[in-house]
Amino acid sequence: MVLILEDIQIGWICALTIEASTRRIYTYGRINLKTGDGFHNIAIAQLPLAETGKASAATVAKDMRRTFPNIKFGLMVGIAGGIWSCGIDVRLGDVVVGVSDDNGSGVIQYDHGKYLQDSAFVQRGMMNKASKLLRTAVGIVQRNHMCKIRDYVTSLNSPKIRRFAHRPAHDYLFEPRYTHKVKGRSCRYCASDRLRNRPKRSFTYPAIHYGPIASGDAVIKDALFAQTIQEEHGVLCFEMEAAGLDAFPCLVIRGISDYADTHKNDDWHPYAAAAAAAYAKEVLAVVPSTAVAQLPSIAIRSKNLHTGPAYMASLREQEQIRQMRASQKPKLTSKNLHTGPAYIASLREQEQTRQYRESKKRGKGGGCTVM
Known part of the structure; x- marks a missing residue:
């Protein structure tokens, strides 16, 4: 498959890079439509090692808009720290899709706002929402899942994905006030009687949740703080990049790799990342390529861009x-x-x-x- 810059219409941004490189390198791919009568050409960009966060994400998105003259929208796909509650059963390996019930933004920048004298912090950070075309596609996939049509499960069960990202056996969630006891990734020395009592699931594939995603400048390892933000804004998980993509209309999709507490580890990272990517692929597979072609480009045109x-x-x-x-x-x-x-x-x-x-x-x- 030979592509030129003008062929790319969709940008896919990943927060974590596999190779220790300081350069932004594009990987090109093609996603076939579910109807079998078309495809999407996409460019995938990974943030450089040790450069996660909204500033780096904003730079990568700007580079994409300058590089591809026909780019129409983007996807932000990666992992996040989840927040479990009795009302919304978010667990490790699940996927959270950044959408809002009131047709507003699916991403909330929880640490952006103002402090008023004799008053609490007033949050003011609402991000640009995904395009109507993407939100419609999410609705189609959501209805398909209600009919037990889950293409992402098939993708996760493929031998290639299972070699790269097998599903871990254990999902530990401790009480909010119980902190990690021994420095290191393992929770083997944490008290089992402080685990939260959650009902067993009747399935092992990732559940898909739809709701606001919290984005900010810090890794959240405080279950009590996370619980407070969840109660205020109804968010389902925390991540660090989407807040930098306000000028890059995109859908944010996150796999839950750990909880927003002190017990963080990397065991679920590959599986959560694969689950988010499989869901993103399923969304794009129901977006008509003809509809994408009709969207206006979001490319940046600069007088200095076409020189040098x-x-x-x-x-x-x-x-x-x-x-x-x-x-x-x-x-x-x-x-x-x-x-x-x-x-x-x-x-x-x-x-x-x-x-x-x-x-x-x-x-x-x-x-x-x-x-």
Whole structure:
């Protein structure tokens, strides 16, 4: 599969990187539609090692918007610290989707606001909500799950995923006031009589929860604080990147890798990350590619963007790919000149080229132009 920058319409951002690299490297992929009549070209970007947080996420999102001229929306996919309650049974390995019941933002920046004299802290951080197209897709997937159609479960049970991210056997949740006793990841020295009494589940696959996600600048390892934020805002988990994506319309999807308490460890990280990715793939699989093509681009157009050696090198590489594509096309004959697939493909490519040139003209004035 050979892609050029103009082919990418969806950006996928991951918070944790596997390779110890300080460079932002894109991985390209294709997700087929559930109907079998189309696909999405996506670019996946991972935040550099030791650069998690909203500032780094904002930088990566801005880089994406500058790199891909036809990008339409994004996904923020990764792990988070969950908050269990009697009302909402959030457990390790589950997935939380950042949506709101009142059609508002699915992400709350809990540490952004103001302190008033003789008054409590007033929270004011509500993030940009996901596009209507994505929210509609989430609704479709939610209805499918009610009908016991869960494609993400099939993905998690594939041999490849199970080798990378097997499901751990134990899910420990301690009382909020009981803190971790021995430094290290294991809870083997923590008192078992301080575990919370939760009903057993009748299934082992991840449950999907829909509700607000709390985003801030710190890792939360305080169960009492997490409980307070949950009671105030109804949030289901805590993470650190989505607050930096207000200018990047996206859907936030998080796998629960631990609880927001002192007993954090990495045992569930791979499985939770795989669960979130499997759900994200299921959402994109029900989004029509024709609908994505009709959305306005959120790419950044700058007067300095199309100058300099880096951009010129990119242009040369793109032209080489175009020439390679052209050389692979079947020759037109008088028989199929106006009917064959080669002619249709040629027309489609000409139209894409015309639209791209027009979009460049519209963005030529400098600053930021949203198409």
